[in-house]
Amino acid sequence: MSAILQVENLRKTYDGGFEALKGVSLDIQDGEILALLGPNGAGKTTLISNICGITRPSAGKVTVGGHDVQKDYRAARQMIGLVPQEIALEPFEAVLNTVRFSRGLFGKKPDEAYLEQVMRKLSLWDKKDTQVRALSGGMKRRVLIAKALSHEPRVLFLDEPTAGVDVELRKDMWNVVSALKADGVTIILTTHYIEEAEAIADRVGIINRGEMKMVEDKASLMQRMGQKQLEVLLTAPLQDVPNALAEYNLALSPDGSSLIYTYDTRSDRTGITRLLTDISAAGLVLNDVKTRESSLEEIFVGLVSEDRT
Amino acid sequence: MNLYGIWAIYHYEMSRFRRTITQSLVSPVISTSLYFVVFGAAIGSRIQEVEGVSYGAFIVPGLIMLSVMTQATSNASFAIYFPKFIGTTYELLSAPVSFLEIVIGYVGAAATKALIIGALIFATSHFFVDVTVAHPIAMVAFLVLTCFSFALLGFIIGIWARSFEQLQMVPLLIVTPLVFLGGSFYSITMLPPFWQGVSLLNPVVYLISGFRWSFLGAADIPVGLSLLAVAGFTCLCIGVIWWIFRTGWRFRD
Numbered sequence: 001m002s003a004i005l006q007v008e009n010l011r012k013t014y015d016g017g018f019e020a021l022k023g024v025s026l027d028i029q030d031g032e033i034l035a036l037l038g039p040n041g042a043g044k045t046t047l048i049s050n051i052c053g054i055t056r057p058s059a060g061k062v063t064v065g066g067h068d069v070q071k072d073y074r075a076a077r078q079m080i081g082l083v084p085q086e087i088a089l090e091p092f093e094a095v096l097n098t099v100r101f102s103r104g105l106f107g108k109k110p111d112e113a114y115l116e117q118v119m120r121k122l123s124l125w126d127k128k129d130t131q132v133r134a135l136s137g138g139m140k141r142r143v144l145i146a147k148a149l150s151h152e153p154r155v156l157f158l159d160e161p162t163a164g165v166d167v168e169l170r171k172d173m174w175n176v177v178s179a180l181k182a183d184g185v186t187i188i189l190t191t192h193y194i195e196e197a198e199a200i201a202d203r204v205g206i207i208n209r210g211e212m213k214m215v216e217d218k219a220s221l222m223q224r225m226g227q228k229q230l231e232v233l234l235t236a237p238l239q240d241v242p243n244a245l246a247e248y249n250l251a252l253s254p255d256g257s258s259l260i261y262t263y264d265t266r267s268d269r270t271g272i273t274r275l276l277t278d279i280s281a282a283g284l285v286l287n288d289v290k291t292r293e294s295s296l297e298e299i300f301v302g303l304v305s306e307d308r309t
Numbered sequence: 310m311n312l313y314g315i316w317a318i319y320h321y322e323m324s325r326f327r328r329t330i331t332q333s334l335v336s337p338v339i340s341t342s343l344y345f346v347v348f349g350a351a352i353g354s355r356i357q358e359v360e361g362v363s364y365g366a367f368i369v370p371g372l373i374m375l376s377v378m379t380q381a382t383s384n385a386s387f388a389i390y391f392p393k394f395i396g397t398t399y400e401l402l403s404a405p406v407s408f409l410e411i412v413i414g415y416v417g418a419a420a421t422k423a424l425i426i427g428a429l430i431f432a433t434s435h436f437f438v439d440v441t442v443a444h445p446i447a448m449v450a451f452l453v454l455t456c457f458s459f460a461l462l463g464f465i466i467g468i469w470a471r472s473f474e475q476l477q478m479v480p481l482l483i484v485t486p487l488v489f490l491g492g493s494f495y496s497i498t499m500l501p502p503f504w505q506g507v508s509l510l511n512p513v514v515y516l517i518s519g520f521r522w523s524f525l526g527a528a529d530i531p532v533g534l535s536l537l538a539v540a541g542f543t544c545l546c547i548g549v550i551w552w553i554f555r556t557g558w559r560f561r562d
């Protein structure tokens with residue numbers, strides 16, 4: 001896989017002097033679903049706005065399919081579809097007309113068959129002649145998606161597509177996203193629901209206060225999440241892990257007062273019983289044992305609260 | 310050039326016009342008819358002739374200009390302000406269209422609407438007075454140029470405005486007075502010398518005078534000067550729009 005979107009050291013300082021992005025770098029692979037996770041005000045929308053041309057970057061470089069979003073904006077923007085966070089639609093226009101408008105605006109020649117196909121997939125075709133204002137909130141969001149897909153983009157941005165949406169519609173939205181992925185569309189979605197990132201993303205990026213804290217494969221994240229740590233507190237501190245315990249890959253805490261054992265909760269045998277037997281066989285005296293579980297939530301909260309000083 | 314993009318904007322704007330066709334056309338026609346009745350019939354019967362023609366025929370060019378200028382301005386300003394107001398500019402900003410293409414789409418549509426209204430008023434005027442056109446080509450040229458230049462002005466106002474009050478303020482406080490004082494209903498030669506001098510500072514005077522020349526073959530200001538004034542005004546608007554484009558002023562953060 002190759003990167004379809006590259007963000008290098010992107011900075012954005014708003015007019016008031018507030019720096020909303022502090023040098024963000026990010027590569028997005030062709031065909032993946034990336035979830036950008038971050039609390040409100042983290043800079044998710046600002047990042048998307050700078051990539052899509054809604055705002056101008058203060059510094060840094062963004063390319064889409066190798067095209068610079070500023071110097072070669074036509075080629076770059078043609079590849080991108082954007083579903084904004086806020087529902088913004090002309091209320092008095094019929095649904096199909098607004099979708100046609102979007103396709104034309106992006107420089108594509110009319111293709112009614114394609115638009116019909118997109119709208120059918122989004123269960124919007126019945127409503128094609130309905131005025132936008134007569135639609136429910138969820139349907140309006142679908143119209144926004146249809147508009148964003150009207151020009152056959154390679155990359156789709158979904159800014160908080162499921163914020164304030166009921167559970168059923170959220171599941172629907174997830175299905176739409178996986179169908180798009182199957183068509184080869186690269187998807188970047190922002191969310192502050194951790195479960196959402198877990199449910200549909202290939203990779204997860206965590207952003208806070210204008211900085212990318214981490215971007216990682218969901219699989220390896222899940223592996224980390226599937227792991228537990230057992231901390232064994234000893235009565236007397238150690239210099240090194242005893243040789244007799246070498247096979248457990250134990251870590252020693254910095255002050256030497258505890259041994260840390262990492263194990264996979266999903267395997268049949270965790271090895272804990274054997275470890276504890278071997279520890280006493282090595283002549284060490286236990287004072288206490290603790291277990292720690294890492295979840296995406298914990299990783300997230302850890303990264304985000306680090307900043308809150 | 311993204312021609313599909315320009316067409317999409319133009320077509321979309323014209324479809325808004327079609328949706329509200331009755332309002333869009335009926336109200337300017339009714340109000341102009343009222344002007345004909347009040348000024349042409351009631352007052353005109355007491356005025357013999359102005360610049361060698363009946364008063365009713367004299368005010369036709371001015372009345373067309375009055376409608377065309379206010380319609381072009383308000384249509385264009387609304388057309389770009391409304392997307393800003395409801396938040397749909399995100400789409401314009403993220404699309405592969407240049408600012409120039411956006412301007413052509415919106416200004417072109419607003420100018421077309423104003424042109425249609427102007428033509429309709431011209432047709433209506435035949436019911437009230439005998440209208441003769443001395444220079445048809447010049448007449449169309451003046452009309453088209455005026456539609457475009459005031460649509461450009463409207464576009465600038467729409468970008469500038471941050472509220473509906475502001476959107477209506479400029480046309481109401483600046484454009485309408487300038488148009489009324491621009492000699493729609495009188496020849497500026499009828500004014501005392503001092504006010505004649507003041508009138509010459511009003512750009513609309515040149516437009517109306519030039520337009521009237523194309524009807525009557527005579528005007529209070531040389532037609533070359535009128536042309537120069539329309540061209541100058543159009544260039545000024547284009548210059549301001551160019552600057553907005555460079556800086557993204559009130560459009561792109």
Ligand SMILES: Nc1ncnc2c1ncn2[C@@H]1O[C@H](COP(=O)(O)OP(=O)(O)O)[C@@H](O)[C@H]1O
Nearest residue numbers: 014018020039040041042043044045046047562
């Ligand atoms: N137009 C703007 N002018 C000034 N500050 C802004 C503007 N837009 C966003 N911000 C600020 O930038 C920060 C990031 O905002 P945003 O990108 O919307 O965050 P998120 O989408 O992650 O919730 C926030 O602190 C917000 O107040």
Ligand SMILES: [Mg+2]
Nearest residue numbers: 044045046085
């Ligand atoms: Mg946001």
